[in-house]
Amino acid sequence: MNKRRTVAGASMLMAGVLVTAGCGAGGPSAGGGDFTDDKVVLALLNDASGVYKDVSGPNSKIAIQMAIDDYQKKYGDDAVVDKIEVTSADHQNEPDIANTKAQELYDREGADIILDVPTSSAALAVATQAKNKKKLYMNIGAGTTDLTGAQCNKYTFHYAYDTWMLANGTGTVVTEDGDKNWQLIYPDYAFGQDMVKSFTGAIEAGGGKVAGTVATPFPNDNFATYITKAGAAKPQVIGTMHAGGDLINLVKQFNDSGLKDKGVDLAVGLMFISDIHSLGVAAFEGTIFTDAWYWNFDDKSRAWADRYMEETGDRPTYAHAGNYSAAMQYLEAVQSAGTDDADKVVEELEGKKVDDMFLRNGEIRAEDHRVIHDVYLAKVKGPDDVKEDWDYEEIIKTIPAEEAFRPASESGCSM
Amino acid sequence: MNAVLQYTVQGLAAGSFYALAALGLAVIFGVLGVVNFAHGAFYMLGAVAAAVLLDTVGMSLWLALLVVPVLMLVFGMVIERLLVRWLLPLDPLYNLLLTFGLTLLLVDLVKRRYGVSGLPYERPAALDGRIQVAGIGLPVYQLFVIGVALLVCLGVWLLMSRTRVGMIVRAATERPELAGALGINVGRWVTPVFGFGVALAGLAGVLAAPFRAITAEMGSDFIIILFAVVVIGGLGSIVGAVTGGFLVGLVEAFGQAYAPTFAQVLIFVLMAVVVLARPAGLFGREEATA
Numbered sequence: 243m244n245k246r247r248t249v250a251g252a253s254m255l256m257a258g259v260l261v262t263a264g265c266g267a268g269g270p271s272a273g274g275g276d277f278t279d280d281k282v283v284l285a286l287l288n289d290a291s292g293v294y295k296d297v298s299g300p301n302s303k304i305a306i307q308m309a310i311d312d313y314q315k316k317y318g319d320d321a322v323v324d325k326i327e328v329t330s331a332d333h334q335n336e337p338d339i340a341n342t343k344a345q346e347l348y349d350r351e352g353a354d355i356i357l358d359v360p361t362s363s364a365a366l367a368v369a370t371q372a373k374n375k376k377k378l379y380m381n382i383g384a385g386t387t388d389l390t391g392a393q394c395n396k397y398t399f400h401y402a403y404d405t406w407m408l409a410n411g412t413g414t415v416v417t418e419d420g421d422k423n424w425q426l427i428y429p430d431y432a433f434g435q436d437m438v439k440s441f442t443g444a445i446e447a448g449g450g451k452v453a454g455t456v457a458t459p460f461p462n463d464n465f466a467t468y469i470t471k472a473g474a475a476k477p478q479v480i481g482t483m484h485a486g487g488d489l490i491n492l493v494k495q496f497n498d499s500g501l502k503d504k505g506v507d508l509a510v511g512l513m514f515i516s517d518i519h520s521l522g523v524a525a526f527e528g529t530i531f532t533d534a535w536y537w538n539f540d541d542k543s544r545a546w547a548d549r550y551m552e553e554t555g556d557r558p559t560y561a562h563a564g565n566y567s568a569a570m571q572y573l574e575a576v577q578s579a580g581t582d583d584a585d586k587v588v589e590e591l592e593g594k595k596v597d598d599m600f601l602r603n604g605e606i607r608a609e610d611h612r613v614i615h616d617v618y619l620a621k622v623k624g625p626d627d628v629k630e631d632w633d634y635e636e637i638i639k640t641i642p643a644e645e646a647f648r649p650a651s652e653s654g655c656s657m
Numbered sequence: 658m659n660a661v662l663q664y665t666v667q668g669l670a671a672g673s674f675y676a677l678a679a680l681g682l683a684v685i686f687g688v689l690g691v692v693n694f695a696h697g698a699f700y701m702l703g704a705v706a707a708a709v710l711l712d713t714v715g716m717s718l719w720l721a722l723l724v725v726p727v728l729m730l731v732f733g734m735v736i737e738r739l740l741v742r743w744l745l746p747l748d749p750l751y752n753l754l755l756t757f758g759l760t761l762l763l764v765d766l767v768k769r770r771y772g773v774s775g776l777p778y779e780r781p782a783a784l785d786g787r788i789q790v791a792g793i794g795l796p797v798y799q800l801f802v803i804g805v806a807l808l809v810c811l812g813v814w815l816l817m818s819r820t821r822v823g824m825i826v827r828a829a830t831e832r833p834e835l836a837g838a839l840g841i842n843v844g845r846w847v848t849p850v851f852g853f854g855v856a857l858a859g860l861a862g863v864l865a866a867p868f869r870a871i872t873a874e875m876g877s878d879f880i881i882i883l884f885a886v887v888v889i890g891g892l893g894s895i896v897g898a899v900t901g902g903f904l905v906g907l908v909e910a911f912g913q914a915y916a917p918t919f920a921q922v923l924i925f926v927l928m929a930v931v932v933l934a935r936p937a938g939l940f941g942r943e944e945a946t947a
Contacts, residue, residue: 291768291773292773293773293874294773295768295772295773296772296773296774297774430918456917457917457918458913458917459920459921461874461878462878463869463870463875463878463879464667464671464869464909464910464913466667466670466671466799466910467664467667467668467909467910467911467913467914468913468917470660470663470664470667470914471913471914471917474660486773486774487774487775487870487872487874487875488870490774490775490870490872491869491870494867494868494869494870495868498796498798498799498868499796500787500794500796516774517774519774520772520774520775520776520777521775521777521870522777522779524779525777
């Protein structure tokens with residue numbers, strides 16, 4: 243027993259030493275000219291091996307590289323900087339690891355910007371580092387509205403989606419379309435609780451009511467009883483706030499519950515196309531959800547998705563596309579600022595109107611740094627309607643940019 | 658009443674996975690004295706194998722229920738021969754560490770090959786839908802899972818109690834020294850028994866494929882509950898593993914229904930109560946743990 247303790251203690255100590263060593267090393271890189279180290283470094287910080295790997299993960303690095311290539315092709319000799327690098331790190335969805343990695347990326351690897359960072363708690367940790375180091379951070383993968391609300395700062399921008407947008411899309415539209423009586427099933431941790439709050443607000447604003455909520459452990463693989471419980475209240479629609487493997491478990495068991503035959507709809511709070519791909523359309527058929535972007539929406543998005551597919555062999559999720567777009571907008575801002583000085587780049591970005599393959603009617607809002615754009619209410623097609631692999635969504639409604647996101651006046655952000 | 662019956666079926670269905678896998682865990686512990694931490698990973702491999710076979714060669718669930726356990730049996734025997742065997746004479750801690758490492762390796766390999774978002778699985782139409790029992794619609798698939806689990810558990814029990822092989826294994830499980838003293842060569846049964854235990858975990862995985870998310874991580878929480886099951890039932894006890902499995906399934910279902918916040922905790926409360934009252938578990942032998 244003693245021996246066991248010693249071994250365990252020693253390994254903990256070793257791990258501790260390694261982590262602390264990482265924190266202290268390196269210092270802020272002081273710039274002499276217009277560009278620190280004569281180069282621009284874009285850093286991808288996300289989940290390279292865990293549950294969100296397929297949602298964004300290593301493929302986002304390829305997307306960012308595509309942006310760099312496009313920028314260099316576009317400006318050629320006129321580019322204000324010749325050397326642009328992309329680096330990446332795995333935060334394992336842990337806020338403390340994200341915190342350490344962000345410091346390393348900014349200080350030691352000379353990153354001018356950090357991109358992505360799924361998992362809300364990790365994202366907030368990185369936002370704090372961006373603020374302290376006065377370096378840019380564009381979030382794509384995380385959902386928390388705090389990034390552009392209570393915890394907003396000058397150097398942090400929020401791309402793609404957030405919980406307010408998901409709730410406002412799915413919650414409001416489904417309610418207005420006639421499903422007034424809701425039951426919500428949610429994983430009992432920060433993201434799930436946040437989503438319930440946002441959804442309840444949106445549903446009530448749409449004239450519906452949340453008759454009950456069912457909390458489940460996270461993660462969890464057995465949802466049968468929870469579903470029976472939610473179904474017993476005879477709702478018109480059950481809203482699930484689960485993601486990834488939990489969502490797949492829940493959908494499989496919802497399909498088994500017989501509620502579908504009784505006319506109970508399933509609305510999903512957060513879903514990525516990779517989830518549909520992994521479970522197959524048959525299981526998700528008819529499910530309604532809000533999508534920040536869809537690869538087969540029009541020629542412009544499809545053209546980009548084709549290029550992405552050549553590089554990776556898969557179709558992109560909106561996180562991949564968002565990483566490309568964010569990297570591109572950053573490089574464009576660097577081009578017009580003529581420097582990688584964060585304050586000057588922020589000036590270029592604020593208030594900028596954008597229309598690219600990702601952002602439609604986009605605007606990088608100056609007040610809270612929320613990047614607003616059109617989003618879509620989507621319905622999962624039936625197996626017979628799928629004409630090609632990955633073409634799983636029918637866009638039933640476009641939600642205009644200014645309606646899709648929380649108004650700046652309500653964000654509570656002061657920079 | 659309506660809801661109670663539904664929860665019971667859901668609890669027994671969840672319990673079926675636990676019972677089958679715990680049975681394998683108990684057999685392995687009984688004969689080899691190995692606390693097989695990789696059992697959750699073997700359960701995951703069963704589900705992944707079923708999904709891959711469906712996708713590549715179109716193998717139906719019916720066939721997979723036979724083929725995958727056989728593959729897992731062979732796989733388990735190879736693992737025993739190549740790895741587990743060498744550590745048997747040492748402190749059991751070494752095999753615990755080995756199987757823990759094996760879990761990390763298997764999970765990572767599956768992740769690398771098949772990604773993290775899971776594999777699709779479509780079950781045969783015959784097992785879709787619900788049947789009416791006493792005016793309540795019960796999912797056919799859950800009843801099927803319970804049926805298969807009961808059948809297999811009964812089969813294993815018969816094998817153990819009515820055949821010579823079973824008696825040797827039982828003797829080795831319950832009184833290893835005595836069995837050895839009586840000239841029973843326990844050693845030659847070690848490899849097939851390990852394979853058999855792995856096959857049972859694989860079978861539970863195949864049954865889970867149409868019903869649960871098939872991901873590399875699906876065995877991680879499963880193994881923790883599984884240890885609770887075998888502790889409740891009694892380490893190494895075959896009847897205990899099965900009873901414990903169904904019991905834990907029911908506690909989980911009713912906990913989720915009536916005290917959702919405590920559902921997970923209830924299992925471990927049950928474990929604590931059982932261990933306090935009967936340190937060797939419900940069906941364990943007091944001497945075995947002394």
